[in-house]
Amino acid sequence: MAFCTAAAKSVVELLSNQGLYLTQKGNFNPYRKAIPAFGELSESETVDLITRDTLYSHVICRCETVTEGEIVEAIRRGATTLDGIKYRTRAGMGGCQGNFCGTGVVEILARELNVPANLMTKKGGNSRLLLQSAS
Numbered sequence: 001m002a003f004c005t006a007a008a009k010s011v012v013e014l015l016s017n018q019g020l021y022l023t024q025k026g027n028f029n030p031y032r033k034a035i036p037a038f039g040e041l042s043e044s045e046t047v048d049l050i051t052r053d054t055l056y057s058h059v060i061c062r063c064e065t066v067t068e069g070e071i072v073e074a075i076r077r078g079a080t081t082l083d084g085i086k087y088r089t090r091a092g093m094g095g096c097q098g099n100f101c102g103t104g105v106v107e108i109l110a111r112e113l114n115v116p117a118n119l120m121t122k123k124g125g126n127s128r129l130l131l132q133s134a135s
Contacts, residue, residue, distance in 0.1 A: 035073045035088060039065030060108070061101035063094020071105060075112045082106065083123040106130070 016022055036049055038056055049069070050057045056069035066089045074088040082098070085091055085105050092098030092105065106129060110117040118130040 032077075035070050035077070037090075038067045038070060060104040061089075061091040061094060061098075063096050063101070064090040064092075066091040066101070068104075068108060071108050072112055075109060080109070080113060081121050081123050081127075082109070082129065085109065102129075 012022060036045075036056070038046060038049070038059075041049065046056070053069050055072055056067045058068040060066055060068050060071060070089045071085055071091060074085050077088070079085050079088050082092065082102065082105060086093060086098070091101055098105070106117055106120050109115075109120050118128070118132050120129050121127045122129055
């Protein structure tokens with residue numbers, strides 16, 4: 001992590017030296033609240049979370065205990081690909097490597113982004129997962 005900060009500062013300096021006018025965003029908050037990791041919560045925390053949002057009661061990835069609520073929250077924070085969800089929630093990182101939960105994740109991505117499932121990608125670009133939408 002420390003390297004990332006140093007690299008970012010170096011890039012800012014390089015761009016500034018090239019004549020690019022840079023301003024710091026006034027309302028920038030460098031601390032992002034973590035997506036609740038359902039599988040790591042206590043019993044009382046899980047009950048509270050499910051009471052607030054029932055999507056957390058639907059486990060999509062059994063290997064990593066990732067819920068629909070976690071996946072939807074990752075999408076709301078900018079995830080648009082299967083890998084984007086995987087890196088934010090660990091869905092697909094368990095023993096089955098996404099063979100059981102991958103379809104569910106794609107369905108949630110398509111629903112939340114209002115995009116046909118056959119347009120979903122693994123990591124963007126031409127890394128499409130499906131040839132056509134199931135009817």
